[in-house]
Amino acid sequence: MARYTGSVCRLCRREGCKLFLKGDRCYSQKCAYTKRPVAPGQHGQGRKKLSEYGVQLREKQKVKRAYGMLEKQFKEYFNVAAGMKGVTGTNMLSLLERRLDNVVYRMGIGESRAQARQFVLHGHILVNGKKVDIPSYRVNVGDQIAVKEKSASLEKFKAIAEQATRPMPKWLEFDPTKLSGAVTAIPERDDIDLTVEEHLIVELYSK
Template sequence: MARYTGPVCRLCRREGMKLYLKGDKCYSDKCPVTRRNYAPGQHGQGRKKVTEYGLQLREKQKVRRFYGINESQMVKYFDMADKMKGITGENLLKLLELRLDNVVYRMGFASSRAEARQLVTHGHFLLNGEKVNIASVITNVGDVIQVKEKSRSSEKIKSIVENHNGTTVPWVNVDLEQLKGTIVAEPTREDVDIPVEEHLIVELYSK
């Protein structure tokens, strides 16, 4: 399945909430969700009866769009989560949080997950000292993600460092001087800031 390349603000409006896909724009008065808080399209403002399947689908689509993954990736992560010990829904969110592009975003080295994915794909980061350009890599506790030496002089990286607010998630330690972050623990359910009922996703894929 091809990646969605249309206006990402339409995705937020479709889910009826901010998914923070546009970086700084999401925090400004220009955010379309704030200005037009209804679904896009001709019938976006019409009332629609939501079925049980519809609720499950919306939760799944919400998570997909939040992390910027396609359907085949979502199915793969669900299968992985289902085979892990613990609660399948929480395992799924944990795997998505540990994606390399999400970790870079959580470190504060990108304004959005889309930007983090682009930076990783363009080879600006090292994973445990090795060059990596695959955004979907699942990281582990103890992994070190660092900006490449050659990339530190780029205007983009300099801008990101200058605008870094110093706050990160508790499971990542960030060293701004060395431009690196270390995963010190696995993310917990409380660390996931998207309001999602993951059990509905489990029900959907378990049919």
């Protein structure tokens, strides 16, 4: 399956904001965006006024890159959201938040969405007691998410249990001592901390 293999720090610099793609490093002074908050490349420091299309494109790219997806999969989320009742942009972000890899990240089991995705792919995560190794699996209210008992003894998960300090979204519950939690509600727009104007993405795809 195609995936981005370049430097993820370049993505934050390109979008002009922190996408928190490298976990704790993004909160430290080692963060590439903190040290050099300009677009990558020879002409990164040049100021260029974006067109209406350019502004919409940057918002789409920002969300795509934050959740670690390529165009085809991202467009599918938009199409599903457009067919739902309610505001399309909010529906789309809510669907993205309900991805299993994102839920694992939000619970603090993974330092980044990329690491959380790896945990899911490697079969370390259980949903309602059954192994699910599909990162895009959509969780529902009442689903129980946990690290597999055999995996919980690994050092990387022990460290997570001891250092769990990330604020927990109100639509999730998590017990770091048991490495398990639950989905208690559908995430609403106020629950999603991504700084993005999703209506611009809707306008872009509606052309």
